[in-house]
Amino acid sequence: MEKRRDFLKKMGALAVGSALLPSFTFAPKKVKNIGIQLYTFRKEMMVDPKGTLKIIADLGIKQVESASSNLGLFYGLKPAEMKQTCNDLGMTLRSGHTSIDSKWQDTIAQAVESGQEYLICSTLPYQGQTTANYQKIAERFNKAGEECKAANIKFGFHNHNAEFQQDKDTGDVLYDVLLKNTDPKLVHMEMDLGWVLAAGKDPFEYFKNYGARFPLWHLKDMKGRRSTEFGNGTLDIVGLLKHSKDAGMKYFFIEQEEYPVSALDSMKINMAYMEKVDY
Numbered sequence: 553m554e555k556r557r558d559f560l561k562k563m564g565a566l567a568v569g570s571a572l573l574p575s576f577t578f579a580p581k582k583v584k585n586i587g588i589q590l591y592t593f594r595k596e597m598m599v600d601p602k603g604t605l606k607i608i609a610d611l612g613i614k615q616v617e618s619a620s621s622n623l624g625l626f627y628g629l630k631p632a633e634m635k636q637t638c639n640d641l642g643m644t645l646r647s648g649h650t651s652i653d654s655k656w657q658d659t660i661a662q663a664v665e666s667g668q669e670y671l672i673c674s675t676l677p678y679q680g681q682t683t684a685n686y687q688k689i690a691e692r693f694n695k696a697g698e699e700c701k702a703a704n705i706k707f708g709f710h711n712h713n714a715e716f717q718q719d720k721d722t723g724d725v726l727y728d729v730l731l732k733n734t735d736p737k738l739v740h741m742e743m744d745l746g747w748v749l750a751a752g753k754d755p756f757e758y759f760k761n762y763g764a765r766f767p768l769w770h771l772k773d774m775k776g777r778r779s780t781e782f783g784n785g786t787l788d789i790v791g792l793l794k795h796s797k798d799a800g801m802k803y804f805f806i807e808q809e810e811y812p813v814s815a816l817d818s819m820k821i822n823m824a825y826m827e828k829v830d831y
Contacts, residue, residue: 580830583793586823587615587646589770589807593815594621601627602637607816609641611823617647617805618666619674625650625659631666646803647742647768649674649710652696660703670768671700672742674710683719686726690733697738708740708768713777716751731762741765743799744807745787746772746779756795764800770807779809781818782825793831 588608590597596604598621608616616638621627625648626634638645647670650659663671677692678685693709700707715727731741743766748755759766771792773785782789796804806826811818 583826583829583831585614585803586612586826587617587803587805588613588819589617589619589649589805590627591619591649592806592808592819594619596815597621597627598623601629601634605637605641605643608819609643611819614643615646615803615805616643617649617672618645618668619649620651625662626666631662635665635667646670647672647708647805651675652677652692656696656699660700660705663700663705664703668705670706670708670740670742672708672710672768676715681714681717681719681726683722683724683726683729686724686729687733690730690739693730693734693739697735701738706740707738708742709734710742710768710770711744711747713747713751716748716753731765736765740767742768742770744770744772745792746770746774746785746807749774749786750777755792755799759795759798763798766799767802769796769799769801769804771804772807772809779807781808781811781821783821789825790829790831793829796831 590608593604593608596607605616618626618634625631629637635645645666645668648663648666648668649672650663652673660671673693673696676689678689693707697707709730711727715730716725718725719729730739743755743758745755747770748758769792771787771789772779773782773787773789774780775785779785806819806822808815808818808822
């Protein structure tokens with residue numbers, strides 16, 4: 553009996569002590585599963601794609617997004633070869649940038665062969681900064697979403713800053729026209745956060761107004777209209793990550809378009825920054 557009372561006393565003391573300790577349930581999260589848009593290493597990828605991918609993997613990158621080049625969608629590599637190279641290095645070819653053109657059906661086929669989950673249009677198929685034109689674009693994007701869905705991949709759109717201009721006659725923000733006229737189940741928005749800032753817009757407002765429309769991000773710190781290393785610009789990286797669930801974010805890709813020395817030097821700075829981030 554005495555042993556049982558002693559045991560209960562000890563358990564009670566332990567419970568009180570535990571209540572005084574910080575709760576691990578609310579401990580800040582470390583950033584994991586970091587991705588990169590290969591346009592960051594565009595020059596290096598054109599010269600030595602496999603060697604450059606090895607360098608990228610050694611930085612701790614886990615997710616890869618390709619970009620079209622003069623050597624094709626995968627810098628001269630075949631789709632299956634690109635997939636295997638990434639897999640061998642412990643990375644996943646998650647997404648790829650392209651355009652909707654006369655080779656669109658072949659582009660879809662290559663995306664399927666490469667095993668990527670997302671196929672992202674990074675250029676507008678029709679030109680004209682009007683509401684009517686963006687409604688036409690939205691219609692084409694919905695069709696592209698259906699075509700990709702039939703191939704078991706997901707279609708999306710990557711913004712720059714021009715999409716945030718207003719139609720001078722209607723006053724509509726053109727990016728909003730796309731959001732309002734595309735099917736969320738077919739068109740997955742990849743928000744380039746740097747270009748949103750450059751356009752003078754607030755990404756948090758888009759998360760608030762449109763919810764989980766943004767499963768992919770480009771994480772890009774900016775000084776004015778030029779990209780820079782993390783911590784040197786005006787992008788609220790920690791704040792954005794804290795609201796990643798509001799945006800529906802599943803994957804983000806670091807992209808830096810300009811750098812003072814080299815892509816590798818800048819990415820080392822970016823990765824060191826991310827290692828210290830809690831959110």
